[in-house]
Amino acid sequence: MPDTATPIPTRWVGPIRVRGNAVSGEVEVPLATYETPLWPSVGRGARVSRLVEDGITVTVVDExxxxxxxxxxxxxxxxxxxxxxxxxxxxxxxxxxxxxxxxxxxxxxxxxxxxxxxxxxxxxxxxxxxxxxxxxxxxxxxxxxxxxxxxxxxxxxVSGNFCTDKKVSAVNGLLGRGKNVVAEILIPADLVAKQLRTTAARVVELNTRKNLVGGIAAGSLRSANAHYANMLLAFYLATGQDAANIVEGSQGITYAEARGEDLYFSCTLPNLIVGTVGNGKDLPVVEDAMVRLGCREDREPGANARRLAALVAASVLCGELSLMAAQTNPGELMAAHLRLERRRQDAGSVA
Amino acid sequence: MPDTATPIPTRWVGPIRVRGNAVSGEVEVPLATYETPLWPSVGRGARVSRLVEDGITVTVVDExxxxxxxxxxxxxxxxxxxxxxxxxxxxxxxxxxxxxxxxxxxxxxxxxxxxxxxxxxxxxxxxxxxxxxxxxxxxxxxxxxxxxxxxxxxxxxVSGNFCTDKKVSAVNGLLGRGKNVVAEILIPADLVAKQLRTTAARVVELNTRKNLVGGIAAGSLRSANAHYANMLLAFYLATGQDAANIVEGSQGITYAEARGEDLYFSCTLPNLIVGTVGNGKDLPVVEDAMVRLGCREDREPGANARRLAALVAASVLCGELSLMAAQTNPGELMAAHLRLERRRQDAGSVA
Amino acid sequence: MPDTATPIPTRWVGPIRVRGNAVSGEVEVPLATYETPLWPSVGRGARVSRLVEDGITVTVVDExxxxxxxxxxxxxxxxxxxxxxxxxxxxxxxxxxxxxxxxxxxxxxxxxxxxxxxxxxxxxxxxxxxxxxxxxxxxxxxxxxxxxxxxxxxxxxVSGNFCTDKKVSAVNGLLGRGKNVVAEILIPADLVAKQLRTTAARVVELNTRKNLVGGIAAGSLRSANAHYANMLLAFYLATGQDAANIVEGSQGITYAEARGEDLYFSCTLPNLIVGTVGNGKDLPVVEDAMVRLGCREDREPGANARRLAALVAASVLCGELSLMAAQTNPGELMAAHLRLERRRQDAGSVA
Amino acid sequence: MPDTATPIPTRWVGPIRVRGNAVSGEVEVPLATYETPLWPSVGRGARVSRLVEDGITVTVVDExxxxxxxxxxxxxxxxxxxxxxxxxxxxxxxxxxxxxxxxxxxxxxxxxxxxxxxxxxxxxxxxxxxxxxxxxxxxxxxxxxxxxxxxxxxxxxVSGNFCTDKKVSAVNGLLGRGKNVVAEILIPADLVAKQLRTTAARVVELNTRKNLVGGIAAGSLRSANAHYANMLLAFYLATGQDAANIVEGSQGITYAEARGEDLYFSCTLPNLIVGTVGNGKDLPVVEDAMVRLGCREDREPGANARRLAALVAASVLCGELSLMAAQTNPGELMAAHLRLERRRQDAGSVA
Structure with a gap:
């Protein structure tokens, strides 16, 4: 029995407009985190998703x-x-x-x-x-x-670390472990300008220089993104997942293209280890979250978990898109942080 | 403002007997986790620490x-x-x-x-x-x-990913980010036998085959351990840390030696990103935890945080030692899990 | 047409006693290298192989x-x-x-x-x-x-770097590219003492501390050995291989065990990209080498190339074993180098 | 004493127009290789360098x-x-x-x-x-x-693999080993079209998709290029270098930008381990090569070696540029290979 509980501040954000081979509709998502600037960040991405007709498309490629x-x-x-x-x-x-x-x-x-x-x-x-x-x-x-x-x-x-669980590796990405999911969106130029205050070309350039080249220079391994770990942690905690799996979950790739003035933006997450049943899922708050996420429906085995993985990936895209857009603009990020965190000594991280 | 809070089951475990350049004494540690088998696992390591005269020695090497x-x-x-x-x-x-x-x-x-x-x-x-x-x-x-x-x-x-925050890389381990901490213990043969039901030789052999060779085969990067991420997540959540930093925090190395029949066992954690003040630390439960951990004392700037990092590393060693010992014995691990988790469908992970 | 030729000093070393699923017998091997201390180094390993009844066993696991x-x-x-x-x-x-x-x-x-x-x-x-x-x-x-x-x-x-050729990666080791070969030998204690001037325990300890832990600390990727690249380069050049493939070829693992006082020593080389026909194989010196290596026999397609890969792996083991043994002894290595290289300013490398 | 010599086909290619903090002028470079399509490939890059007023700029950043x-x-x-x-x-x-x-x-x-x-x-x-x-x-x-x-x-x-020599790692790139060199060129649009039969946008796009994203997906480590290893091997062999050092030498990054219609193209090579004196340099053919390369001049200690490293990097850029341009055009590469290699069964590699 636990002695007590640590209450992690939680907010429902969105809804996110999402479709694909595991989910379709507009869905709010719960984020449990001490880093509360994450909420408006994901919220901005979610708003963009609702302003695009098809929203975010999520494809579950493997499990x-x-x-x-x-x-x-x-x-x-x-x-x-x-x-x-x-x-x-x-x-x-x-x-x-x-x-x-x-x-x-x-x-x-x-x-x-x-x-x-x-x-x-x-x-x-x-x-x-x-x-x-x-x-x-x-x-x-x-x-x-x-x-x-x-x-x-x-x-x-019984475990030879060739699995591998909650550890940095290449094996999970290459051989597969968890759900392999791609989330993507095509954002018209005017939305890029108005909602994200940037341009497709600048987002692509930043992604190349920061996530791809910067990551390579840093000696990253199958990992090229700004802050997947933040969204994964918050979503995993709010839904009773074993959040130590963000270690491999965070090994994903952000890839963007300018299509004319429009922005194609994608997050590939090969190692989302999530479930809708099992350990951690019997807490009332988690049960409520599953219901609200639409993951307690009567579907074939695995379909609820795939839906959940798709929603995780869509949430990651929302937060990644928002931060990347912000980092194209000198000063915007810190100004936003300071506004949100005025009373804090050390307000969290921007990855 | 949060809509609600996600209550993570939390237990204080120990005390751990610990000494070194940042902490000395016997200290209980809080672990917030859905994976409740973690509590007795760390608890067993803590018991061993109390049965060894010098306990666990923790050295903070850099910050x-x-x-x-x-x-x-x-x-x-x-x-x-x-x-x-x-x-x-x-x-x-x-x-x-x-x-x-x-x-x-x-x-x-x-x-x-x-x-x-x-x-x-x-x-x-x-x-x-x-x-x-x-x-x-x-x-x-x-x-x-x-x-x-x-x-x-x-x-x-403003962030070029050569930092790098909450992402897998080699740069943090090699250039330093967070506290670089080594926890170690020398366990007499009789305690290895009685408390851990194994031998020094078997632990060393397993470490070589699983954490070192298995990790290398899996394409790990500066990471060779069984399940650091589990202890890090639980400790970080209970103390208001930005737990997404377990991504790099989990990149550490378990190294063991048989010294005669005694067991030298160490956990090297080069990237513990923790603090005692700042974001997430103003929640009452976190404030209480800091006080109870002895991290609210009047010390020179940085000393409370180094103490916290040392306690994190000691907790990691306790859990790592316990799991490694268990995996030297065919069947022990699953039996223990089943006993603890009887009513659950999917009881969590053993790394 | 070439303007000229660069003559790489070449010596035939051995014979190596070898058996397995692709080769059996005693075979001399050619090594073309500027680093001439390599010849006696591989030669010492070859001598050990001939003093062990079964010699070196080589298993081709995949191609x-x-x-x-x-x-x-x-x-x-x-x-x-x-x-x-x-x-x-x-x-x-x-x-x-x-x-x-x-x-x-x-x-x-x-x-x-x-x-x-x-x-x-x-x-x-x-x-x-x-x-x-x-x-x-x-x-x-x-x-x-x-x-x-x-x-x-x-x-x-036409090439998306997911192949990947002549580049460091995890994909080749995990998905396979080239011949995946394991060479191994069990050396009686007296030979370890007399021929290698060391003990099984010391070789195992050095392998753990240097190749495994040292390699992990250095941020290696699927690579844990002392100097595979030296033997690979020399063998590849002497047999007309595309020697740029030593980049991935060098990503292999040395694993040793003390079996009582005897030494089990193995080299696992998952990415040996070699052939007996094709580009570079039509030079007379290469043709002669192939004949002398027994790789111009009338066998089923692929069998000659597997034989060649097995001989490469056996040669790697000889050189690796010799250097590892030397490094267990303070000063031995440099003394040997100085003796061999007396007249040179910068005599090459010991890895 | 060697038994014999393995003659590697060698051609002088260029001259390359080059300037920077270690070399200035037009210099031919020697390439010893079994992969003879490398000669015209580097030759094409060299021709481009001579058609650009400033040629290739090479900066030695560290040694x-x-x-x-x-x-x-x-x-x-x-x-x-x-x-x-x-x-x-x-x-x-x-x-x-x-x-x-x-x-x-x-x-x-x-x-x-x-x-x-x-x-x-x-x-x-x-x-x-x-x-x-x-x-x-x-x-x-x-x-x-x-x-x-x-x-x-x-x-x-005496060597703990934290050096690390001739092995894949992150430590050399991050802490430095060998010459850290950047070669770069700005190619006017008309030359891109006429000499390379492509556009700046297509080269940039290919670099992103193949070298950066493809490399990341393959689990590369501080490595994002098409075929550095080919040029390094050929240059190293022709100049008496220890060519096993191409293992770490090949861990470099190709980065390109479209500047309007012009192409900025760069190769960053942090680990060029080369010298003009020492082992392998006393062969007549190597001595001749050093003289012809201008690396036997009376300069301050280190200056001849830096000049050599700069020429290596410039040669790498020539070959990389040529292959990348070719791969933007479906079918061009294989057609060129077939033309050059008509009589061969297995004509070598295109990375």
């Missing part, structure tokens, strides 16, 4: 959850032979998983051999759950099964 | 906060000349900063030239604040000053 | 060559639809490739969507050629075909 | 060579104390180095503490040598000195 087990062989030759053998028994492993869970479905097993170490990355769909625990249980079962079946292999770890 | 501005020159030759010129005027810039803030002190300016783009990384100490806003204000001032002084330069961005 | 094309869609939704469509037409694309080349076989198409950009990573086997040009021709053909078939797509680039 | 030693302390607190102590004795260490070498000058010592491990990165200038061996000798001397002076420290390694 899976992974856990890597680590098996130890006497040598690489044996590890390789064992891996080939296991690849031939995927059906057997899928059957095994299905005996344990209605929702977890094993979709792929990838191997990575380093010396005599055999990392098996087990990839699942997990219905509407983010799936951390579901895949850990399944991995545990598979691990026992494989160890029992092959005396050449011994236990390394 | 600074950075903001990078982006200036645009016509070409690299000009950018280089401008940078040399600026390096010769650090004293002038330091004076400028001191007119604005009592606490922000400019300690270093680093340049990075890419083509005609000049990224200046301004590094400050910021007293007891984490310093996000303080350095942004200072950067804004310096930016205006440099642009006024040198007509060859034009505005690029 | 493929990739080229990524870049298609541009109006938006992500269209890019995603196009990608799904293409995935359904792999058979058609395979047929197309087979009309152009006897050896190139399309085995997989992977997509990566960033905003409206669609990167397609085309993966092939290429017989005994390294395959650079073969896959570029095939990619060109496929690109034309896809653009003709789908008016929603436009040309981005 | 240093590093070697990291690894010291082991009982704990981090001791490592930190030792490091502080060493920082206070830089003058003493500089004096020590000067007793050994006329050319090696210690300019900075940086520490990195991971647990109880203390990595000291010793940074030097090394005159006209690339400095591998010079810094290894100096590091050896300093290591002995420090171990003798402080009984709390023990030997870890």
């Amino acid at each position: 899976r959850m992974a856990r890597s087990i680590l098996l130890v062989a006497p040598d690489a030759a044996t590890a390789y032979a064992a891996s080939l053998d296991i690849q031939g028994r995927i059906g057997e492993l899928q059957g095994l998983v299905s005996t344990q869970s209605r929702f977890a479905k094993l979709i792929e097993v990838r191997d990575e051999i380093v010396g005599n170490l055999l990392y098996l990355r087990l990839e699942f769909t997990t219905g509407d759950a983010s799936g951390h625990n579901m895949v850990t249980q399944a991995a545990d079962l598979i691990l026992d099964h494989l160890l029992a079946a092959d005396p050449r292999l011994s236990y390394g770890s | 600074r906060m950075a903001r990078s501005i982006l200036l645009v020159a016509p070409d690299a030759a000009t950018a280089y000349a401008a940078s040399l010129d600026i390096q010769g005027r650090i004293g002038e810039l330091q004076g400028l900063v001191s007119t604005q803030s009592r606490f922000a002190k400019l300690i270093e300016v680093r340049d990075e030239i890419v083509g005609n783009l000049l990224y200046l990384r301004l590094e400050f100490t910021t007293g007891d604040a984490s310093g996000h806003n303080m350095v942004t204000q200072a950067a804004d001032l310096i930016l205006d000053h440099l642009l006024a002084a040198d007509p060859r330069l034009s505005y690029g961005s | 493929r060559m990739a080229r990524s094309i870049l298609l541009v869609a109006p938006d992500a939704a269209t890019a995603y639809a196009a990608s799904l469509d293409i995935q359904g037409r792999i058979g058609e694309l395979q047929g197309l490739v087979s009309t152009q080349s006897r050896f190139a076989k399309l085995i997989e198409v992977r997509d990566e969507i960033v905003g409206n950009l669609l990167y397609l990573r085309l993966e092939f086997t290429t017989g005994d050629a390294s395959g650079h040009n073969m896959v570029t021709q095939a990619a060109d053909l496929i690109l034309d075909h896809l653009l003709a078939a789908d008016p929603r797509l436009s040309y981005g680039s | 240093r060579m590093a070697r990291s030693i690894l010291l082991v302390a009982p704990d981090a607190a001791t490592a930190y104390a030792a490091s502080l102590d060493i920082q206070g004795r830089i003058g003493e260490l500089q004096g020590l180095v000067s007793t050994q070498s006329r050319f090696a000058k210690l300019i900075e010592v940086r520490d990195e503490i991971v647990g109880n491990l203390l990595y000291l990165r010793l940074e030097f200038t090394t005159g006209d040598a690339s400095g591998h061996n010079m810094v290894t000798q100096a590091a050896d001397l300093i290591l002995d000195h420090l171990l003798a002076a402080d009984p709390r420290l023990s030997y870890g390694s």
Whole structure:
């Protein structure tokens, strides 16, 4: 039992106009954060979305959850032979998983051999759950099964960091973990000028110099954006997600193009690890949030979670667009911050 | 004004026995998290710390906060000349900063030239604040000053992502941002056996195979640990920190050695961005937490924040040690989770 | 026509005793290098291999060559639809490739969507050629075909850097490019002592502290070794390979274990891009080298190239083992260098 | 003694028109490579340079060579104390180095503490040598000195991979190793059209989509270019460099801007490890190359090496510009390759 609760200031922002293969309509989103300038920032992006006929389009490109087990062989030759053998028994492993869970479905097993170490990355769909625990249980079962079946292999770890959870890596972006989502919008020139006080060319130029080149110079890894982590944290906390997953969630790419004077602006988020059921979702405030977000509807397994991921991505785009526009204008950002934060000593961050 | 608050379940865990150049004593720590198995996990590490005479030793190695501005020159030759010129005027810039803030002190300016783009990384100490806003204000001032002084330069961005805030990178670890802290403990063999149900050799082996080799195989970047992000998130939320900074905070290294049968276990966290004053710190629950943590004492500027960072690092070590020990034992982890989470569908994550 | 030739000093070293799924026997290897201390270094490893009954075991785990094309869609939704469509037409694309080349076989198409950009990573086997040009021709053909078939797509680039060739990345290691090879050896304690003047424990400790932890601290990416690049360069030059591929080739992992007092030592090289036919292979000296290496035998397509890759990996292990052993002994390395390089001002590198 | 020599086909290309803080004039450059399409590719860039009044401007921004030693302390607190102590004795260490070498000058010592491990990165200038061996000798001397002076420290390694040599990392780019050089050119619109058969807008767009976004998606690390490694390898081989250093040398950034219809194009190469004296430079063909390159003049120590680095960077720009221009045109690249390589089975690579 908790001793107490830490109340994170929360506001519903929007609505955001959004459509795509997982959501359609105008939806308000909850943001729990100590960094309250985030609310008007996302709010400005949401206003832009409502002024564009099609709003923000969100495409869910992939979904899976992974856990890597680590098996130890006497040598690489044996590890390789064992891996080939296991690849031939995927059906057997899928059957095994299905005996344990209605929702977890094993979709792929990838191997990575380093010396005599055999990392098996087990990839699942997990219905509407983010799936951390579901895949850990399944991995545990598979691990026992494989160890029992092959005396050449011994236990390394139930988690070999080739998963990888809540840690910076390239593996999640390249092999997939969580929902892979792209949010995008095409903003007419007059809205860019009036609502964002900038031009398409200036946003594109800033994105190239700051997010792309600046990020590369900083030694970033599959990450080129201004502040995805801010929106992710706030949304995740308000909806009972395991917010430590913003570590990999923040590894996404902002890409913009000037199309004539109009602005094409996109946020690609390959690692949104979110769910509508499971741990953290039973708190009343979270339950209310899910209902209000339209994520408690009677849909096929996984559809509510995809809707949630789409709304997360749309929220990220709103906040990213607003900050990027602000940073094209010298002085605007700090002036806005000072206005909002007048009484604070250290008012938070602008990324 | 917030519409509401999201109450994050919170428990005080410990006390942790800790000493070092920023803290000494036995201190309980607050953890706000939806992943409640974290509490007994950190609690087990804390118990171990109390059973070791010296407890956990924490060394604060460095502290600074950075903001990078982006200036645009016509070409690299000009950018280089401008940078040399600026390096010769650090004293002038330091004076400028001191007119604005009592606490922000400019300690270093680093340049990075890419083509005609000049990224200046301004590094400050910021007293007891984490310093996000303080350095942004200072950067804004310096930016205006440099642009006024040198007509060859034009505005690029108040933040060029060479800072870099809440984003995965190598720059923060290598050049420093936040508190650079090492927590370590030397655990006698009998405690390793009785409290952690493992051996030093097995912990070292797992660390090598999972955190080091597994992390490398996963394409990690300056990151080799099991689940720092979990402890960081919980501690940051409970103490009003900007928890999006767990993105870079989680980029740390677990290193262990077997010393005979005893276990040397360390967590190196180069990027703890925390403060005891500033944004998020004015909530009553946060104020109470600061008092209880001993971070509201009358010390020289920065000392309370260093104490806080040391306690964060000690908490990370407790949770990391406990999980690593558990993963040396097949099945232990899942059994513990299931016991704690029996009624949940998806019980969270074990990293 | 060349104006001249740059003669790189070359020596045949060994023989190396080697076995595995692509080679078996004792084979001398050619090393072309300005860094002549490399010869005795690899030579020492080769001597160890001959003193171990099974020698070095080399396992070829995977082989493929990739080229990524870049298609541009109006938006992500269209890019995603196009990608799904293409995935359904792999058979058609395979047929197309087979009309152009006897050896190139399309085995997989992977997509990566960033905003409206669609990167397609085309993966092939290429017989005994390294395959650079073969896959570029095939990619060109496929690109034309896809653009003709789908008016929603436009040309981005024949190479979108998601391949990626001769550049540092995580994608090649995780998705595969070139031969993925593990070389390993189990060295009895007495040989470790007598031939390498060290112990298994000291080699393991050094590997952990230098290659693993040191590499992580340095911000390495999927790379943890002492000096793979040296052996790769020398072998590649002597056998007519495109030696710029040492960039990704050098991203490999050294992993060692103490098994009692014996030393298990392995080198995992996921990206060996080598061939026995094609560009650079028609020079007489290269032809001679191929014959002497046993890579001009009448085997199934690809077998000669796999043999070559196995010999490369074995050579890398020899040099890595020798240098690692030397670095366990303070002063040994520099003394050896000075002895070998007495008359030189700047004698090369020890990594 | 070598058994033989591997003759790498070599051609002098250019001249390149170049100016800057290390070179000025028109200079031909030698390229030793099996990938002979490289010659006309660099040649085209050189022709463009001669048609622009100012040619290519090259700025050498920094130079240093590093070697990291690894010291082991009982704990981090001791490592930190030792490091502080060493920082206070830089003058003493500089004096020590000067007793050994006329050319090696210690300019900075940086520490990195991971647990109880203390990595000291010793940074030097090394005159006209690339400095591998010079810094290894100096590091050896300093290591002995420090171990003798402080009984709390023990030997870890003469090279702790925090240097880092011939390996992928972020540390070299961020802290500096080798010459940090920017090459740039401003090409009038008519030359872009006539000589490169493209437009500034198309080159910029391709650079963004391929080198920047494509590279980020591929999980690159401080690397965004098309094929730096090709030019580096060819130039390094022809001038007796340790060409394994193309691994880090290839980690550079191509950045382009459209200035009206004109094209600004730049290549930033932070890690050019080259020298005009030392190992590999005593071969007659290399000596001739140095003379012809104007790198055997009587200049202050270091000036010939900086000139060489500037010429390397200019050559990289020529090849990069040519390939990037070609890739803006569907089909041009393969057509050019096929024309050049008609009789070859596998003609090399286009990056």
